[in-house]
Amino acid sequence: MSVNDLPKGNQKRKVLICLLRLDLRIHDNPLFHYAHVASHQDLTDSADNYNSEKSHDEDTLASTADYLMPVYVFDEREIELSGLPDYQRKGPEARTQVYGFWKTGGFRARFISESVYDLRLRLREAGSDLLIRFGRPEDVVENLVKGFKEQGDEVEGVWMQKEMTFQEIQVEGEIADRLKRTNTPLRFVHGKTLIHPSDLPFEIADTPDVFTPFRKRVETLGPRMVRPSLAAPSTFKAFPPKVPSIPDYALDVSYEVDVDGLSSRVPESQEKTEGQISFHDILRGLLRPLNDTALPYSLEGSALLQQRHSGSAFPLRGGESSALERLEWYFVRGKSADSSRWGKADPPPVARYKQTRNNLIGHAYSTKMSPFLAYGSISPRVIWEALNAHERKFGEDQNTYWVRFELLWRDYFFFVAEKFGDLLFDIGGYEKATDPRQAEKKMQPGWWKMWDPVKDGADHHITRLLEGRTGIPFIDANILELRESGFMSNRGRQNVASFLSKDLGYDWRIGAEFFQSHLIDYDPTSNYGNWQYVAGVGNDPRASRQFNCIKQAKDYDSHGEYVKMWIPALRNLPVDILHTPWLMDADERRRYGLKTTTMDVTMDAYPMKPIIESESWRKHYDRKEGVGSKMYGNPQEKVKDGKVKRYKKPGQARPHGYGGPPQYYGATDYVSASASTYGPTASYGMPASGNERERNVIPPLRGIRGSIGPGASHVPLRTGSPGSNSGYATPTNNNRGSGRGFVGGVLGGAASTFSNNAPSQLSAADRETSWRRGGGGGNGNHEGNGGGNNGNGRS
Ligand SMILES: Cc1cc2nc3c(=O)[nH]c(=O)nc-3n(C[C@H](O)[C@H](O)[C@H](O)COP(=O)(O)OP(=O)(O)OC[C@H]3O[C@@H](n4cnc5c(N)ncnc54)[C@H](O)[C@@H]3O)c2cc1C
The missing domain is CATH 3.40.50.620 (HUPs)
Structure with missing residues (x-):
């Protein structure tokens, strides 16, 4: 018009x-x-x-x-x-x-x-x-x-x-x-x-109560899915x-x-007129x-928000522009800014998704689409089309299939939530509808332990968990990552959820609400659905499965890089003892410069004893560094009809985009290391207000209330110098265009000029899904493969 x-x-x-x-x-x-x-x-x-x-x-x-x-x-x-x-x-x-x-x-x-x-x-x-x-x-x-x-x-x-x-x-x-x-x-x-x-092959009320039958039924739709x-x-x-x-x-x-x-990074313009707000x-x-506020739980201060932890796995800013640029990079462009190199020689990160998706460090190990999906800055269908485009260039394999598979999980949680309504937030979960007798048992007083955030003190197990000072490094590192960056990997989420609901036996909604508050990608159906799943009151057919957090630590942080990144006090520990520091005697603690403390976490202190110790952990205590590592893929995970390609064995070179091993906590800026290959969107964060590490003023993370009470200052366990973000490219109007070029250009096969109607320019082939059915039986590795204490469960 x-x-x-x-x-x-x-x-x-x-x-x-x-x-x-x-x-x-x-x-x-x-x-x-x-x-x-x-x-x-x-x-x-x-x-x-x-x-x-x-x-x-x-x-x-x-x-x-x-x-x-x-x-x-x-x-x-x-x-x-x-x-x-x-x-x-x-x-x-x-x-x-x-x-x-x-x-x-x-x-x-x-x-x-x-x-x-x-x-x-x-x-x-x-x-x-x-x-x-x-x-x-x-x-x-x-x-x-x-x-x-x-x-x-x-x-x-x-x-x-x-x-x-x-x-x-x-x-x-x-x-x-x-x-x-x-x-x-x-x-x-x-x-x-x-x-x-409207395209589901069943009414929403008939959505299967388990994921695999859901997936198989929707996959019968084939390209019309x-x-x-x-x-x-x-x-x-x-x-x-x-x-x-x-x-x-x-x-x-x-x-x-x-x-x-x-x-x-750009200072606010001085040209604001009176009354205008920026x-x-x-x-x-x-x-x-x-x-x-003094009540309860405000862990982030605005000072912290000036700059995310330099190791954040989600260094991206919000919005559609950022989402589309990430999409281009992850699915099509890859490391190279030179389009002539966007060939098989230099495949984009999705080509390694299955292998890297359980990593914990850097932004490249998974798509990082979830925050954009949560706020609708990207459409799941456009991700689907990006996968189609990628497959036409590089072929189909387990990597692309696996991303589709995860997107189906997201859909599944939506439809199941619609089916069960408010049971999503109910302590009894969906089980109340699917297995009322079991649910009844779990509704008895005492089945779930309760926590009072106001009355229970700083040494309460839950308070210590939510502050990242349980004394179990793998759990604490994940919590600290969440608190200091707003993101936690899927692996971390599963472990923390299992620890809270199964090892400690507390009401799973404590964790779900804590995640709700802190996750950038919070989405009600995925968050509460996953918490229910792990707590055993949702859609997991094997509701009793439990993650063994020591085994998991040795599987997925087998070189200790992740724990050292988020808990600097442990940086000097040999990896063989890193995940179980309570096994050290006083001499060893001294040798590694670890101060004795009952429950504080500081730059050089870490709790001496874990809040609990499970018998099932012990058989993993002696496992040596790197042995049985699953950091670069879990050979047990196979999609039955998928083609296993580009599958690196442990010990082979790390995948691209991983960001490299940390030499020292805070010394390697993972984000900028990878972000410099990533491009403009990665820019994030105001200049740091100071370098806490140099000033050595990382105080204990005390009780949450203590950290927010009058006069108390919560200084985050954060490292990285003010210059640590220097690897970020400062975005300009010119390079903004590259994200736009993707949808209008790469997927559409047209010139790289930006158009606001970007995805509308997708070619018919891009739009048409070339994805064949995931096929046949099996394929249930998200719901199987391991179980028990392996923690090799879904995802
Ligand atoms: C206890 C717990 C709480 C969670 N809370 C949330 C939440 O609030 N919001 C959220 O988006 N995801 C949640 N997840 C799922 C999952 O951890 C994240 O979607 C994933 O880590 C996001 O990173 P990514 O985009 O790089 O994922 P990728 O591995 O790249 O996966 C691609 C996409 O698939 C979807 N997906 C992947 N895994 C799952 C899953 N298990 N359930 C549903 N969708 C999935 C996401 O949309 C994701 O962006 C939770 C998982 C657990 C165990």
Whole structure:
């Protein structure tokens, strides 16, 4: 539509409002796609004519609106807003249901803000804009609708993506009620899952209770399992020229922040006009309450958020631009920036996925798509298409299959959550529905130990676990990684979850809520679904399986690099004793410079005794460095009909992108080492405020309350000099284009010029899945292969 087509003078203008929540992207976003479809008669795009057995909401979705208004509301129930200037909360603090953690911790607050600002920038580049508000989406939407009507405009409707979990569904219900009162249609789209719900070969209520039967049934759909991604408009309908003023809380966020500014390396411009608020002002407001409150659990301070740990496995900023760039790098481009080298000689990291996915260090060992998927900055279908593109160039093998397999796990947790509703958050889990007798047993008092975050002291097992000072290095390292970077590997998550729920026997929801607070990639169905699975109340057919954390440490950190990275006090220990430091006598501790402490973790002190010691651990105590390592793949893991290719035996060269062994804690900057090969998106973090390591002021991580109480300062166990991020390339407008070139160019086979409708330019071949069925029986290595105390369970 050109400007000339827009209504003039007193003509009534028709506005379509699109409320964005967990779909912060332009590409493959049904909202934006259908907003630019005037009539379904005209449709030619194969995606729209997808011949599903069942009808779906989008079948009749079309818009003749003159204006499109994308809106994002920071929802006070999900993210604490009381630190914003003069914000008056309408309801309680944004805390988790049972244990009262902040729902959105600092790293995720930052990630969300980055994603929202990036979306706004991309919309602006496409001729639109994004209205950003704070409060409750239902209030904002209702007031906008009223406001438009009062100023004489017509509101065609409000559209939003359908979500599947409690809080989100409640918001949908609230919006529906409000809109009914104003006679405004509310329409939903499905853009969340890989498989469109209408294409499932069963009703959602009949979703199998175990993953493998689910997978096998959906795989019978073959190439029709995943729809092609939807074209994005090359130019968006105009943003309404006059946005009604509404009574809701508002900040003047009109301050232009270029997406590069989000890297926070660029100082805030001095050109802000009075009243304007910048990205960093907002971030400060979001972080303030996390630091100020005395109750319970605020582990990150804003100081920490100025810079992630230099070893973070997720050094990427939030947003669609970052997601697409990562996609290109991981699936297509690889190390080389030189497109002539994007051949078999230099395959991108996905070619080693199966081998590296259980690694713990560096950003390259797995796709790192999860945070982008959680906020919808990338569409799972576009990842699927990137896999197709990769396979056409490099061939299919277990690596690509395995990524698809994991994406199906994500879908599975969504559909199962929809089937079982609020049991997702219930201590009895899905088992209450699938095996009520077993569930009954586990509901008896005493089955799960409980924890009181206010009354239980600093030496309580759970407090020590959540602070990373159990005295079991592999567990503590994982917790410290989460706290100091917002990310933890899948391997780490499984071990921590098993330790909390099985070894210690505590209510699994403590861990689920703690992860909810801290993970950048928090997603309700994947998080609670996985916690249930590991705790034995969910979809694991072998509910009693338990990870042996010492065996796991020796399997997956067989050279001790990971533990040394996150627990500097242990840096001088020989690897053979590193995972069991309690076996050392006083002389040995002295020799390795380890201070005696009962439970503190500092730069040179680590607890002398673990909080528990399991009999089953002992047989692994003597295992020597490197023996039985599974760091570069687990030979037991095989997809039955997959082709085992590029499978390196232990002892062979490390895979590319691994980042190299740490010479010394803090001395090797993993992120920059790999990031320099990665490119612009990796840029992250403000300059460090100081070098704690040099100043040697890493105080103990005391009780969480101690660390946040008045006057207490939590200084994170963080190393790396201010210059340690120097390997990052500072993004520029020019190199920003490379991410765009991927979708518009590499996958589409076209020139590398960016287009906002990027994935729409995918060639037919890219869109058509070449993926054959994973096939046949077996293939259950995610659900088998090991079990017992091997910890070789799923994933
Ligand atoms: C206790 C526990 C809690 C978890 N909480 C979350 C969570 O809140 N959000 C989240 O996205 N994932 C969660 N996971 C799953 C998994 O750990 C992460 O998806 C994965 O580590 C993210 O890294 P990646 O994107 O590099 O994954 P990759 O290994 O590259 O996998 C590709 C994609 O497949 C999906 N996937 C992989 N493994 C799983 C899985 N086990 N379950 C569901 N989807 C999976 C993710 O979308 C991921 O991005 C949890 C796992 C456990 C054991």
